[in-house]
Amino acid sequence: MQISPSPSPVSPPISPPDHITHEVQGSFLQWAPLLLIVLGVLSGIVDIKVSIDAHDQEQTQVALQRLRLQRPSAQPQPSPTVPPSEMISSIICTYRIEKPEAAAVAVESGGDCAICLEDFKYGDECRIFVSCNHGFHRACVDEWLVRNRHCPLCRGSVRGLRSANVDDQV
Numbered sequence: 001m002q003i004s005p006s007p008s009p010v011s012p013p014i015s016p017p018d019h020i021t022h023e024v025q026g027s028f029l030q031w032a033p034l035l036l037i038v039l040g041v042l043s044g045i046v047d048i049k050v051s052i053d054a055h056d057q058e059q060t061q062v063a064l065q066r067l068r069l070q071r072p073s074a075q076p077q078p079s080p081t082v083p084p085s086e087m088i089s090s091i092i093c094t095y096r097i098e099k100p101e102a103a104a105v106a107v108e109s110g111g112d113c114a115i116c117l118e119d120f121k122y123g124d125e126c127r128i129f130v131s132c133n134h135g136f137h138r139a140c141v142d143e144w145l146v147r148n149r150h151c152p153l154c155r156g157s158v159r160g161l162r163s164a165n166v167d168d169q170v
């Protein structure tokens with residue numbers, strides 16, 4: 001029988017020298033406050049950004065609710081194609097340019113429509129304001145009066161004046 005050598009005792013794990021352990025711990029402790037400060041600042045920046053975004057979203061929702069309350073209905077209202085009657089009553093006359101004499105009236109008021117910038121031609125229906133004597137194509141001025149309450153040239157008020165139709169008087 002052969003005798004086998006006895007197993008050697010297990011040696012304890014090799015640990016780093018104490019001075020290396022103290023250096024690593026000391027280095028971590030030296031940088032830990034700076035690391036905590038940086039993390040705190042970054043956390044604060046993210047928190048502020050989230051708060052601002054939440055506030056902006058809330059303000060947007062409030063603004064949208066105000067807009068919904070201001071609109072009387074969800075259906076868009078068709079815009080009127082004819083100006084209100086008080087606007088029409090402020091026009092002194094409606095006429096059709098048919099004769100050279102009528103063209104002279106158009107030339108006196110400038111020769112062209114200040115709204116569409118086209119010359120008055122024979123056969124055009126025109127309107128003239130009472131207060132300022134400015135003339136325009138009928139279709140142009142009717143569309144203008146739907147949105148505005150003044151003469152396109154002089155900005156004079158065109159409300160509450162009498163009207164006449166030259167074609168009816170001739």
